[in-house]
Amino acid sequence: MAVTAQPVPILKDNYAWLLKDTETGATAIVDPAEGAPIVAALEAAGGRLDLILLTHHHGDHIADTDVVRARFPGCKVVGAAADAHRLPKLDQAVKEGDTVTLGSATGRVIDTPGHTRGQINFFFPGGPILLSGDTLFSLGCGRLIEGNAEEMFGSLSKLAALPDDTLVCCGHEYTESNAKFALSVDPGNAALQARAKEVTALRAAGKSTIPSRMGEEKRANPFLLAKDVAALADVRGKKDRF
Ligand code: ZN
Ligand code: FE
Secondary structure: OOEEEEEEEEOOOEEEEEEEEOOOOOEEEEOOOOHHHHHHHHHHOOOOOOEEEOOOOOHHHHOOHHHHHHHOOOOEEEEEHHHHHHOOOOOEEEOOOOEEEEOOEEEEEEEOOOOOOOOEEEEEOOOOEEEEEOOEEOOEEOOOOOOOHHHHHHHHHHHHOOOOOOEEEEOEOOHHHHHHHHHHHOOOOHHHHHHHHHHHHHHHOOOOOOOEEHHHHHHHOHHHHOOOHHHHHHHHHHHHHO
């Protein structure tokens, strides 16, 4: 039942995620955009790969999917049915409410349009772990490249309903610049001030700020604090101009 998540830093500021089902050793990789560091991490973790999970079609999330697949024949690639035409070849095409199986663990698919139309997230209650792709970042959210504020508001509302102790495993290390923006729109927020301080210290020590916890994001992330679509559109617009 229990799943662990380990970040694998790739490219400039992306994270792929190595998931392990502690009961069976079944292993998954999320968003394998750079082969060499991912293959090295998988080999260090036991040399097994059962699943490749794709959150969305952008190159910095999918580029080396076929490199990793070729190294671990038999692994299954899972991605959004809606985006099958612009993803690597899928063994399982999924949509909202579908499940993925990682050994003895089950993950649930959540449709999260906004950054891209076909964006999906994966939630493993046995973590609890959320793979939030470019939908929800620590103290931020994805830019609205294909979708609109209404879609992003709906997506973030679904994520905010997950348990407060959910580990938010997102696709980028953007937290330090997100914190600067967040403080500019919500300077009096004590939870945000505390998180910003922690983030500065982690980055100064060369450490990752991810994962964060959903409860902490709900208190400090200005995009989760937006009360309605208009408020979200406003804060997203400010961030785009920041
Ligand atoms: Zn993206
Ligand atoms: Fe990205």
